[in-house]
Amino acid sequence: MKRCTALQHMAQDNTSTRQSLDAWHDALISLQILQLDPHGLGGVCLRAPHGPVRERWLSALASLGLPLVKVPGSADAERLLGGIDLAHTLQTGQLRMQAGLLQQADQGLVCLPMAERLPPALLAPLMQALDSGQVAATHHASAPTATRFGVVALDESLPDESGVNAALQERLGLWLDLQALSPSDIDARLNDNEDDALHIRLSPGALARAREKLQQVQASDAQLHALCASALGLGIGSLRAPSLALRVASAHAALNGRHVLDDEDLGFAARCVLAPRATQWPAEPSAEQAAEPPPPDNDETAEPRPKPETPDQTPTDPPPGDAPEDAPPDPAPQEPTAEDLQEMMVAAALASLPPHMLDALATQKGARSGNTSGRSGQTRAGQQRGRPLPPRPGRPGGHARLHVLATLRAAAPRQRLRQAAPLVSPGDTEARLMRRIAIRAEDFHIQRYQQRSSSCLILALDASGSAALQRLAEAKGAVELLLQQSYARRDSVCIVAFRGAQAQLLLPATRSLVRAKRAMTGLPGGGGTPLALALKMAHEQAALLQRQGVTPILVVLSDGRANVTLQGVGGRTQAQADAQNWGQQWRSSGHRALWIDTSMQPDAQAQQLAATMGASYLPMPQVQAQRMAHAMDSLRTGAA
Amino acid sequence: MALTFPFAAIVGQDEMTLAIQVVAVDPSIGGVLVLGDRGTGKSTAVRALADLLPPIQVVKGCPYRCDPAKPAGACPVCQARDPKTKVVAERQTVAVVDLPLGATEDRVVGALDLEKALSQGIKQFSPGLLAQAHRGFLYIDEVNLLDDHLVDLLIDVAASGENLVEREGLSVRHPARFVLVGSGNPEEGELRPQLLDRFGLSVQVRTPQDLKLRVDIIKRRDAFEKDPVAFKALWHKDNQKLQKRILKARERLAEVTVSDDMLMLCARLCQQLGTDGLRAELTLLRATRAFAALQGHLAVQAEHLQSMAPLALRHRLRRNPLDDTDSGARVQRSLQEVLAA
Numbered sequence: 001m002k003r004c005t006a007l008q009h010m011a012q013d014n015t016s017t018r019q020s021l022d023a024w025h026d027a028l029i030s031l032q033i034l035q036l037d038p039h040g041l042g043g044v045c046l047r048a049p050h051g052p053v054r055e056r057w058l059s060a061l062a063s064l065g066l067p068l069v070k071v072p073g074s075a076d077a078e079r080l081l082g083g084i085d086l087a088h089t090l091q092t093g094q095l096r097m098q099a100g101l102l103q104q105a106d107q108g109l110v111c112l113p114m115a116e117r118l119p120p121a122l123l124a125p126l127m128q129a130l131d132s133g134q135v136a137a138t139h140h141a142s143a144p145t146a147t148r149f150g151v152v153a154l155d156e157s158l159p160d161e162s163g164v165n166a167a168l169q170e171r172l173g174l175w176l177d178l179q180a181l182s183p184s185d186i187d188a189r190l191n192d193n194e195d196d197a198l199h200i201r202l203s204p205g206a207l208a209r210a211r212e213k214l215q216q217v218q219a220s221d222a223q224l225h226a227l228c229a230s231a232l233g234l235g236i237g238s239l240r241a242p243s244l245a246l247r248v249a250s251a252h253a254a255l256n257g258r259h260v261l262d263d264e265d266l267g268f269a270a271r272c273v274l275a276p277r278a279t280q281w282p283a284e285p286s287a288e289q290a291a292e293p294p295p296p297d298n299d300e301t302a303e304p305r306p307k308p309e310t311p312d313q314t315p316t317d318p319p320p321g322d323a324p325e326d327a328p329p330d331p332a333p334q335e336p337t338a339e340d341l342q343e344m345m346v347a348a349a350l351a352s353l354p355p356h357m358l359d360a361l362a363t364q365k366g367a368r369s370g371n372t373s374g375r376s377g378q379t380r381a382g383q384q385r386g387r388p389l390p391p392r393p394g395r396p397g398g399h400a401r402l403h404v405l406a407t408l409r410a411a412a413p414r415q416r417l418r419q420a421a422p423l424v425s426p427g428d429t430e431a432r433l434m435r436r437i438a439i440r441a442e443d444f445h446i447q448r449y450q451q452r453s454s455s456c457l458i459l460a461l462d463a464s465g466s467a468a469l470q471r472l473a474e475a476k477g478a479v480e481l482l483l484q485q486s487y488a489r490r491d492s493v494c495i496v497a498f499r500g501a502q503a504q505l506l507l508p509a510t511r512s513l514v515r516a517k518r519a520m521t522g523l524p525g526g527g528g529t530p531l532a533l534a535l536k537m538a539h540e541q542a543a544l545l546q547r548q549g550v551t552p553i554l555v556v557l558s559d560g561r562a563n564v565t566l567q568g569v570g571g572r573t574q575a576q577a578d579a580q581n582w583g584q585q586w587r588s589s590g591h592r593a594l595w596i597d598t599s600m601q602p603d604a605q606a607q608q609l610a611a612t613m614g615a616s617y618l619p620m621p622q623v624q625a626q627r628m629a630h631a632m633d634s635l636r637t638g639a640a
Numbered sequence: 641m642a643l644t645f646p647f648a649a650i651v652g653q654d655e656m657t658l659a660i661q662v663v664a665v666d667p668s669i670g671g672v673l674v675l676g677d678r679g680t681g682k683s684t685a686v687r688a689l690a691d692l693l694p695p696i697q698v699v700k701g702c703p704y705r706c707d708p709a710k711p712a713g714a715c716p717v718c719q720a721r722d723p724k725t726k727v728v729a730e731r732q733t734v735a736v737v738d739l740p741l742g743a744t745e746d747r748v749v750g751a752l753d754l755e756k757a758l759s760q761g762i763k764q765f766s767p768g769l770l771a772q773a774h775r776g777f778l779y780i781d782e783v784n785l786l787d788d789h790l791v792d793l794l795i796d797v798a799a800s801g802e803n804l805v806e807r808e809g810l811s812v813r814h815p816a817r818f819v820l821v822g823s824g825n826p827e828e829g830e831l832r833p834q835l836l837d838r839f840g841l842s843v844q845v846r847t848p849q850d851l852k853l854r855v856d857i858i859k860r861r862d863a864f865e866k867d868p869v870a871f872k873a874l875w876h877k878d879n880q881k882l883q884k885r886i887l888k889a890r891e892r893l894a895e896v897t898v899s900d901d902m903l904m905l906c907a908r909l910c911q912q913l914g915t916d917g918l919r920a921e922l923t924l925l926r927a928t929r930a931f932a933a934l935q936g937h938l939a940v941q942a943e944h945l946q947s948m949a950p951l952a953l954r955h956r957l958r959r960n961p962l963d964d965t966d967s968g969a970r971v972q973r974s975l976q977e978v979l980a981a
Contacts, residue, residue: 040865077742077744077747119742120741120742120785121741121742121743121744122742123741123742124740124741124742124743124781124782125740125742125743127740127781128738128740128781131683131687132644132687132738136737136738166678167678167782170678170679215866215867219862221855224855224858224859225851225855227858228851228854228855228858229851231854232849232851232854237677237679237680237846237847238677238678238679238680238847239679239680239681239847239848239854239857239858239861240678240679241679242854242858243857243858243861243862246858246862247862247865390745390807405746405754408754408757409751409752409754409757412752412754412757412761412763413757413761413762413763413809414761415757415761416761510827510828511828511830512826512827512828512830513830514826514827515827
């Protein structure tokens with residue numbers, strides 16, 4: 001490809017620039033693929049902060065000529081799915097229906113700005129429509145209306161925040177990450193070949209040809225096999241991923257005028273579909289593949305790899321596929337095996353991942369469970385929080401907001417009566433007004449919400465040498481007690497473990513106690529006591545939970561003998577000072593805390609730290625189920 | 641009508657497809673709960689359900705799809721009809737209704753018909769999702785994340801089989817007998833025990849790790865997406881076969897006998913596992929009977945019990961919330977002991 005070689009020239013030595021430029025290049029190709037097949041691949045999840053880079057991508061998106069409907073977070077279900085146009089209906093007194101945003105997006109795209117903040121009430125019908133290709137029948141429309149659309153989810157979340165709803169994200173084919181890209185990078189690139197932006201929009205003729213091609217694109221068995229094996233190797237359990245990857249690869253092939261899948265197509269799918277979903281480092285070759293060369297090891301991929309499109313281990317000739325008339329008349333065509341292809345795809349996927357991700361994958365043992373999962377049921381903070389209660393009659397104003405629908409419902413049955421009763425001064429204006437809906441003050445209903453009283457237990461578990469060796473098992477027992485209590489209360493739990501030079505978020509907030517227990521069982525002990533780091537992490541988690549509308553409660557299980565500083569180096573005095581410092585921070589946050597002292601003899605140090613934090617103090621020898629339940633209860637009633 | 645993936649074309653996930661078929665044979669078993677990761681074909685299987693079932697006879701024009709053969713449990717509309725007029729029946733496909741996570745209470749139970757109220761000033765009830773699902777299936781994806789107030793509502797309706805609406809000056813009672821089908825990922829949150837109990841069978845699905853199987857699934861999916869009509873036509877015969885099998889099983893269901901020995905086995909198993917209440921035994925009994933009918937047997941045998949016991953009992957064990965051993969394995973172990981005894 002001409003564009004690729006130009007790109008290759010530009011990125012000579014700087015790996016990170018090249019990688020981000022590759023990302024930009026892929027983002028542009030994604031736009032073309034969207035144009036070609038807006039709904040087949042679910043859509044795009046674009047992770048990028050607001051800024052010139054994203055703006056440029058979005059303006060290119062807008063210029064595609066597809067129907068593009070923006071759904072703001074404040075949209076209600078009526079607007080999304082269609083229903084009564086209340087404003088118009090009220091104004092004219094005649095029923096007026098409106099098409100929903102999803103119907104308007106038919107054959108086009110739905111754009112979700114700040115997708116990570118969308119409430120589940122909005123996402124669930126959206127996903128339902130995305131899955132079934134239709135908007136289900138509602139009160140007002142007795143027949144379902146067909147609509148096929150793709151979703152462009154814009155994710156602006158910070159690294160420590162939960163991202164786009166996992167169920168939605170999973171349905172979107174292409175995951176693009178432009179966070180690392182700086183505007184100057186693209187500028188440099190644009191100057192190099194100016195025509196780039198112009199080429200994104202396909203001419204109608206080219207589009208029609210490509211769409212026709214898309215129907216004919218064939219994948220060989222070896223390619224399918226490689227696709228599934230790569231997904232499995234990267235720890236992607238869901239079957240949607242390889243399915244979407246195949247779709248994306250096919251679209252990429254059609255875009256390039258092929259009807260046989262090529263390494264380039266598979267490489268693109270591996271980079272944009274599989275790589276971002278990876279949860280584990282590709283496993284060691286299994287028994288039946290033992291003869292094959294092992295997957296690339298660490299140092300090899302840390303180096304700048306050759307362009308993914310032309311990896312050296314695969315033949316440079318396009319592989320002869322199922323269509324013999326298109327295959328070059330090669331006397332001895334070297335059929336690439338599924339293993340070769342798989343290796344190529346995994347290499348392409350890994351090459352596209354930023355280095356820190358690679359490290360994370362390499363050190364991870366089991367399947368990763370990001371903090372993006374599981375919180376979709378959580379109500380987010382807003383002007384009003386909590387689950388809605390039935391509206392009740394009352395005057396709006398102050399904190400009470402008018403519930404329009406309920407007000408109308410209350411007024412509706414009395415319309416005949418009110419229309420019949422003449423008002424005091426009948427006249428032209430009055431007669432005109434009479435055709436409108438007559439709403440009286442007694443019809444007013446207001447919205448009510450019940451504040452969620454859900455809380456999350458943050459457990460800071462000391463697994464250091466001083467505390468752990470004898471007491472860790474006991475501490476774990478205490479934690480189990482706490483977990484059982486929170487199960488009864490349907491609270492969520494989040495575990496921070498600390499030992500050696502670091503505090504580790506063992507388990508992001510979850511309601512699954514099985515996971516909590518599993519995470520704890522595998523926890524090793526030994527090393528220093530980085531108390532300050534643990535308190536810092538607990539503090540961050542608390543802030544995160546607060547943002548989600550959950551009340552955090554901290555339980556520290558430690559002997560308080562801090563000897564590792566915030567920087568992760570030894571030093572008792574500094575470590576104590578740091579711990580005091582973060583204890584102070586916790587106090588200023590105003591959240592509740594309980595300190596369970598795990599040392600053999602109750603110790604002044606822990607007691608003092610607990611006092612600094614404003615935490616209740618409970619020495620371990622006295623930790624019995626009854627007492628702890630009592631302590632937690634008093635803590636909770638205080639927190640509620 | 642958008643085309644759904646044909647049920648017969650679903651590969652793998654045998655336990656899930658079996659549970660769905662068993663419930664299709666005898667809806668009184670009370671629904672299926674499918675727990676597992678995303679992208680394992682849960683939604684695909686449930687949405688393909690309509691394929692499995694033959695069309696039903698409904699009273700023409702009835703918003704609640706009443707059964708013309710059973711005037712007793714009729715809805716308010718049918719009851720108000722003059723008994724002398726002849727009931728006109730029509731055939732309709734079985735409803736599979738999606739209950740989205742964020743649905744409002746109005747949408748679920750039904751509410752005042754705004755259109756009629758605004759334009760004509762008539763107070764009329766507009767049925768909600770529960771009414772639509774009558775005599776069909778109600779599917780809730782991510783059921784474990786469903787808001788508590790909706791769960792309360794569902795628990796009540798699922799138990800009583802009728803929906804009672806007392807709000808906004810409306811007082812409506814209509815039948816809402818449906819098979820509850822739920823799916824979700826238990827790692828993201830747990831189900832209330834009361835709701836758990838309303839599901840007759842529960843299935844755990846995992847992503848298939850077998851490469852060949854995965855390739856096969858992707859192939860079929862791709863073929864379906866490229867040309868849904870042709871794919872559907874290709875599988876039409878198999879789907880018909882499956883439908884016939886279920887119809888036959890339904891007819892056979894009344895004739896299937898359960899010996900006292902089998903009943904004893906069921907009771908002993910439930911006793912050993914310590915399940916609460918008698919619902920476990922009843923469900924187990926119905927499930928084994930339906931399964932025997934599906935297999936073409938006229939008497940329930942131990943092998944039927946063996947296949948159905950994990951499905952019917954897995955979610956009813958009184959369980960330590962921190963214990964993560966697979967409940968299905970526990971059921972199997974107890975069953976072996978009971979059978980050996």
